[in-house]
Amino acid sequence: MIEVKHLTKRFGAITALDDISFQVDSGSIFGLVGSNGAGKSTFLRTAAGVYRPDAGSVLIDGGEPFENLSVKGNVCFISDYPYFPRAATLTDMEDLFSHTYPHWDKERFHYLCSCFPLDTKQRIxxxxxxxxxxxxxxxxxxxxPTHLLLDEIFDGLDPVMRQLLKRILSGEVSDRGMTVVIASHNLRELEDICDHVGLFHRGxxxxxxxxxxxxxxxxxxxxMFRPMPDRSAFDSFDLVTLRTQGSLVDFVARGTQEDILAKLxxxxxxxxxxxxxxLEEVFISEMEAAGYDIDNILS
Structure with a gap:
């Protein structure tokens, strides 16, 4: 489980994470979505123990990850630009990881190598x-790992490899109860695999x-209405967006479908x-409600 409690992270005058709190349950696949610069990557790096929080905390199974080897041994983080030593091959990385992570599984690694079309002797x-x-x-x-943190993991993968990755991740969650957090702008891919989602905006x-x-x-x-009712007639809906053109109205509203249909x-x-x-339409609607939309950007 990942518990985030009033977490704040600053970089000089910039507050990347501003007093955020939420929870990621064990054995779930949690998608992080949000605008550019919303704090998704900063959160992943903080959860991985790369950054120390300025206030609040992020706990991995009850432990703080920063400078805590017992927690970090159960957490793997793949950044949006994965780092490898200059001359490293997959064989070299196997040796490095086997001496770094306490639960390294040689057989699992070699099985996965057989699934992906990579030359283990080639410089990465x-x-x-x-x-x-x-x-x-x-x-x-x-x-x-018990917790896998992924930043834009689908970027650069072809459709076959994306499907293979989603199948492997789902299997790890089902078989071992691994917890996965994926930050991505590829909402279509997240919609296929995630069971929970969090929307970040401006920290x-x-x-x-x-x-x-x-x-x-x-x-x-x-x-379509004839005649078109006054705009105030739609106040009974919990509106996210509302647009009218002539006799046509197009709006997004929160609530059950039964309640919306009854009012309509x-x-x-x-x-x-x-x-x-x-999920992409939900994202766009919620971001419009937060003032982040094309009209505001272009105005």
Whole structure:
């Protein structure tokens, strides 16, 4: 379990994480989404023990990771730009990790090497971006961590490798109860694999929620009215966004589908339909509500 309690991290005058609190349950796959510079990478580095918090704490199974080898031995972090020694091969990394991580599994590592099309004798820095990311994944999974922290892990992977990675991660969670946190802008990939998601913006957490309940708790409505009611008629909805054009209205609202449909029916629309949102549409709607949208950016 990862417990985040009033966590704050600053870099000079910049507050990257501002008094955030949430929890990642053991054996879950938690997706971190948010705007650029929202603090996702800073959080992962703090959870991995790379950064010391300025206030509050992040606990991995009850222990603080910073300068704590007993915690770090159970945590693997793959950054958005994985680091490898200049001349290192996968064979060299196997030797390094086997002496660093207490639960290193040689058989598991070699099995995974057989799944990914990598030459274990080739210098990793001579590999493509996607292959370097695969090498980092092999090393991390060979360490058998209880907690795996991934930053933009799908970047550079081809569709086959992305599916392979999702299948392996799901198996590790199912078989060993490993906890996975993935920060990514690839919301389509997160939607496939995550069971919980947290939305970061400007160093804060707008929400953290189970993915299914999040998508069921917010819907998009398209309707036609003749005549068009006043804008105040929509105040009964818990609106995230609302747009009107002539006799058409398009809005996103929170609440159960039954409640939204009942309120909509009472307004006697000529036509209406309710659409469940994808994770990307939820993200865009919530960010618009937070003032981060195309119109504001371009204005």
């Amino acid at each position: 820095l001579n590999m493509s971006k996607g292959m370097q990311r695969q090498a980092a994944i092999l090393c991390a999974l060979g360490a058998r 804060g957490v707008i929400f953290d929620r189970e993915l299914d309940s999040l998508k069921l708790g917010i819907s998009r409505v398209q309707a 029916s009472a307004m006697n629309p000529v036509f209406s339909e309710l659409l469940p949102l994808t």
